[in-house]
Amino acid sequence: MGALTVISARRLRLLAATAAAVLVTGACSAGEPSDRTEGSIDAAPASAEGGGMHPVETSEQDWRAVADTLGREGEMQGGTVYRTGFGRSDLTVTSQGVRVDAGLSLGSWAAFARYPDGTTMAMGDLVVTEDELPAVTDALQEAGIAQTALHKHLPEHTPDVWWTHFHATGKNPVEIAQGVRAALDATDTPPPAPPSDEEPDLDTEAIDEVMGTEGTNAGGIYKFSFTRAETITDHHKVLPPAMGVTTAIGFQPTGDGDAAINGDFAMTADEVQPVIQALRRGGIEVVALHNHGLGEHPRLFYAHFWAEDDAVRLAQALKRAIDATDVIPAE
Numbered sequence: 001m002g003a004l005t006v007i008s009a010r011r012l013r014l015l016a017a018t019a020a021a022v023l024v025t026g027a028c029s030a031g032e033p034s035d036r037t038e039g040s041i042d043a044a045p046a047s048a049e050g051g052g053m054h055p056v057e058t059s060e061q062d063w064r065a066v067a068d069t070l071g072r073e074g075e076m077q078g079g080t081v082y083r084t085g086f087g088r089s090d091l092t093v094t095s096q097g098v099r100v101d102a103g104l105s106l107g108s109w110a111a112f113a114r115y116p117d118g119t120t121m122a123m124g125d126l127v128v129t130e131d132e133l134p135a136v137t138d139a140l141q142e143a144g145i146a147q148t149a150l151h152k153h154l155p156e157h158t159p160d161v162w163w164t165h166f167h168a169t170g171k172n173p174v175e176i177a178q179g180v181r182a183a184l185d186a187t188d189t190p191p192p193a194p195p196s197d198e199e200p201d202l203d204t205e206a207i208d209e210v211m212g213t214e215g216t217n218a219g220g221i222y223k224f225s226f227t228r229a230e231t232i233t234d235h236h237k238v239l240p241p242a243m244g245v246t247t248a249i250g251f252q253p254t255g256d257g258d259a260a261i262n263g264d265f266a267m268t269a270d271e272v273q274p275v276i277q278a279l280r281r282g283g284i285e286v287v288a289l290h291n292h293g294l295g296e297h298p299r300l301f302y303a304h305f306w307a308e309d310d311a312v313r314l315a316q317a318l319k320r321a322i323d324a325t326d327v328i329p330a331e
Contacts, residue, residue, distance in 0.1 A: 052233035055080040055113040055121075055240060066112060069177040070184075072192050074110075081242035083111040088127045088161075090190045095157035098260045098308055103196075103221040104252040105153050105262045106161070108189060110180050111243050112173055120173040121234070123166065123243045123293070124180065128187055130160040135186035140166055143179025151288045153262060153304045165244075165292045167234075196220060201253040202311050210315040211322075213329035215251075222251040222259075226327035228266060234296045244292060245300060247327055249318060251311055259311035261318065264302045267325055272301050274324035279305055282317020 060067075060075065063082040067073050074084030086108040093100045100106060110124035122145075128136045133150075140147055149165040166183075168176045196219035204222055208214050215222045226247040232239045239245050249263040261284070265275050276286055287304040307314055 051231055052236045052238040053115050053117065054238045055115055058082065058114055062114075063112060063173070065174045066177045069174055070110065070181055077111075077242035078240050081111050081113050081240050083109060083242050085109045086126075086184060086189050087193065088189060089193055090188050091127075091129070091159070091161065093154070093157055093159065093161060095154045095260075095306065096308065098252075098254060100154065100157070100260070100262075101219075101221060101252050103219045104250045104260065108184070109244075110177075112176070113240065113243060114173070115237055118171055119169050119237075120171070120176060121237060121239075121243070122168045122173070122176045122180070123239075125163055125165050125244065125292075126183060126187070127189075128162050128164060130162060132187045133162050133164070136164065136183045139183040139186050140164075140179065143176075143182060144168065144170075145176065145179045145183075146294070148294045149290055149292050151290050151304070153264070153287060155285055155287050155306050167293060169235075200251065201255070202251060202259060203257060206312045207251065207315045210312060210319055212319065218250075220253065222253075224249040225330035226266075226322060226325075227330050228300075229326045229328055230298065232296055232298070232300065234293060239296065241330060245296065246330065247322065247325065251314075253311070254308055257310055257312070258308060259314065260306070260308040261311075261314050262304070262306050264304045265321060265325060266327070267301050267303065268298055269301060271325045272303065275303055275321045278321035278324050279303070279317065282314065282320065283307060283309065284314065284317055284321075 057079045070084055072084050074082050077083050087102040088106040089102045091106055106127050108126045110122060112120055112122045114120050126136060145166050145168040147164055148167050151163055153163050170176055198220035200217055200220050200222040202222055211224055215224045227241040228245060232245045245266055247265045251259040251261055253259050267275055279286055284305050284307040287306050289303050292302055
């Protein structure tokens with residue numbers, strides 16, 4: 001009976017989200033988007049399926065000019081999102097005695113998706129030092145790119161690092177990429193490094209068993225990603241998981257089966273307290289609670305976390321927090 005109740009609740013939430021999107025769409029008049037990059041856009045017509053306009057399928061070749069502008073190759077995710085990463089390997093960041101690997105916490109990224117109305121949406125997160133932050137803010141604002149969040153991902157750490165999320169839409173993806181590049185050029189973000197083939201020094205099989213899914217190795221960092229079960233929209237445009245609306249978890253080995261864990265949970269409002277409680281019962285520190293966007297539906301909150309302990313024990317605590325949210329393992 002408990003399992004049937006959970007399934008029913010999920011279906012009710014999906015139906016409610018779809019109905020709300022349709023009602024809002026009916027109340028708003030659709031406008032033709034301008035050629036200029038904007039931090040937010042006018043309401044766009046929603047499609048009948050999923051309560052919003054879905055992005056169109058693209059290929060890496062379609063984003064060649066964006067890659068050239070950013071100065072780094074990206075990759076397609078899910079057939080619709082072109083995503084590029086910018087690791088801050090130039091920074092030596094220490095948090096609570098642990099030297100934090102760039103692959104765990106210090107990765108800037110930008111994601112682009114194209115929609116049937118001819119607009120491109122871009123979302124991302126930039127890792128910046130405190131000294132770099134004012135110039136990054138100015139570059140984004142000058143380009144008409146909205147900053148949607150500014151916060152920390154780590155507890156006490158040196159040097160001081162901030163994470164700023166951004167959002168933009170426009171008809172010209174290269175113009176958006178130029179704004180992102182200007183922000184990156186205001187930092188000491190290095191050029192791309194060759195991928196590492198280092199394996200995580202962890203009992204990954206035991207961690208997988210606890211987490212209920214198989215993680216992936218990213219240069220020695222063992223990672224998990226979980227997507228929201230419901231459809232997430234922003235101004236009636238569907239946000240695929242690769243646009244950053246996921247729960248992301250990373251394990252950085254610290255020796256003898258221990259790991260430092262960092263990442264964030266994507267939650268609806270009613271899930272926030274159960275997640276915090278599950279994390280704290282497992283001895284995991286809650287670093288920040290905030291939003292990443294300004295206009296997504298349903299509204300999402302994110303809880304960043306940190307701990308360093310036995311990796312399998314931490315996985316058990318993380319799994320209890322995951323079970324408090326309506327997510328599924330990413331494909």
